[in-house]
Amino acid sequence: MNSQGQSCVSESQSEEEMDMRRGPWTTEEDLLLVNYISKHGEGRWNSLAQCAGLKRTGKSCRLRWLNYLRPDVRRGNITLEEQLLILELHSRWGNRWSKIAQFLPGRTDNEIKNYWRTRVQKQAKQLKCDVNSKQFKDNMRYVWMPRLIERIQAASSRGSHNSSSSISNSTFNGFKANSNSVESATQTYELGCGQVNTNLGPEQSSNGASSDSVGTQLVSEVDCSFLQGNNKNNHLQANQISYPETLVSPHGYFNHELDFSVTQQDEWFGGDISENVWGMEDIWVFEEQLCRGL
DNA sequence: AAGCCTCCCAACCGCGGTGCA
DNA sequence: GTGCACCGCGGTTGGGAGGCT
Numbered sequence A: 001m002n003s004q005g006q007s008c009v010s011e012s013q014s015e016e017e018m019d020m021r022r023g024p025w026t027t028e029e030d031l032l033l034v035n036y037i038s039k040h041g042e043g044r045w046n047s048l049a050q051c052a053g054l055k056r057t058g059k060s061c062r063l064r065w066l067n068y069l070r071p072d073v074r075r076g077n078i079t080l081e082e083q084l085l086i087l088e089l090h091s092r093w094g095n096r097w098s099k100i101a102q103f104l105p106g107r108t109d110n111e112i113k114n115y116w117r118t119r120v121q122k123q124a125k126q127l128k129c130d131v132n133s134k135q136f137k138d139n140m141r142y143v144w145m146p147r148l149i150e151r152i153q154a155a156s157s158r159g160s161h162n163s164s165s166s167i168s169n170s171t172f173n174g175f176k177a178n179s180n181s182v183e184s185a186t187q188t189y190e191l192g193c194g195q196v197n198t199n200l201g202p203e204q205s206s207n208g209a210s211s212d213s214v215g216t217q218l219v220s221e222v223d224c225s226f227l228q229g230n231n232k233n234n235h236l237q238a239n240q241i242s243y244p245e246t247l248v249s250p251h252g253y254f255n256h257e258l259d260f261s262v263t264q265q266d267e268w269f270g271g272d273i274s275e276n277v278w279g280m281e282d283i284w285v286f287e288e289q290l291c292r293g294l
Numbered sequence B: 001a002a003g004c005c006t007c008c009c010a011a012c013c014g015c016g017g018t019g020c021a
Numbered sequence C: 001g002t003g004c005a006c007c008g009c010g011g012t013t014g015g016g017a018g019g020c021t
Helices: A027-040 A045-051 A058-069 A080-093 A097-101 A109-126 A134-157 A212-218 A262-270 A280-291
Strands: A188-191 A194-197
Touching: A027 A045, A027 A058, A045 A058, A058 A109, A080 A097, A080 A109, A080 A134, A097 A109
Parallel strands: none
Antiparallel strands: A188 A194
16 A cells, blocks of 8 residues: 555565565666655555565665655764764663654664764774763763864854854853863753753663653753754754753762863864764773773 | 775664554 | 554664775
């Protein structure tokens, strides 16, 4: 059945009987899929694949559409703002990529998952620690995320003419950035035109095992327009997100002097915004934390 | 120039959830 | 209640691209 309720083929027909194509999609296949969906809509992927004349499984068609052909798929490097959001949301929800992707308009769960594996897990590997360890998570939250915010601030303060950053008048009320200590002042991040509420709730876990329902109650809306250039129409209605954790370690782990090297920050700010969040300095800071037994 | 290595990402796989007959 | 088919998610893999020697 397609979206109009028309049945093209028997859905009991097994995939093996059909000698399905696999591997990379051709332009012709893409066209077939796009044309069919533009006329009939998406859904009922198995029959859609056959009605469209594609020798592909429904799964394959769905994946191709969602991850690549959909018109609102956003391409290009993950921005600093997006990196920050991914780190924050992952610290809350863990590997729930599709949920995280809901708050990054145009980004797919696959893309975010790939980003996490190639960048974040790589860093954990270099540090010889588990990506799920408390040390790694704490360092991410109390060192790397504030660092990201500093970079976003710096990028925005370099002028609105910089097309790579859409943020203007950025204030990050949640942090005292550009200082040697990082502490939380309020529970709101204001990212230029975007604002993320961080109402404190009962969830304080950093293991990703959190209750969605609680989050739903806490925050009714997140404005993610800062992720979409100057297009303020991209106003994501997100009724699930909340940021209950402050960026202050509950145990004060990272409240002592953090020696952020200005020189190296400058190097970062001048670099590609898609580069890794971490530099050698961060690794050094992290290793220092480990040595102190934190 | 050629071979090797690493990185990245598109695509696949397996499984659990859901809806329906 | 049960079985079946579909859907969607998270984990994994394979191959192309680019860098390095």
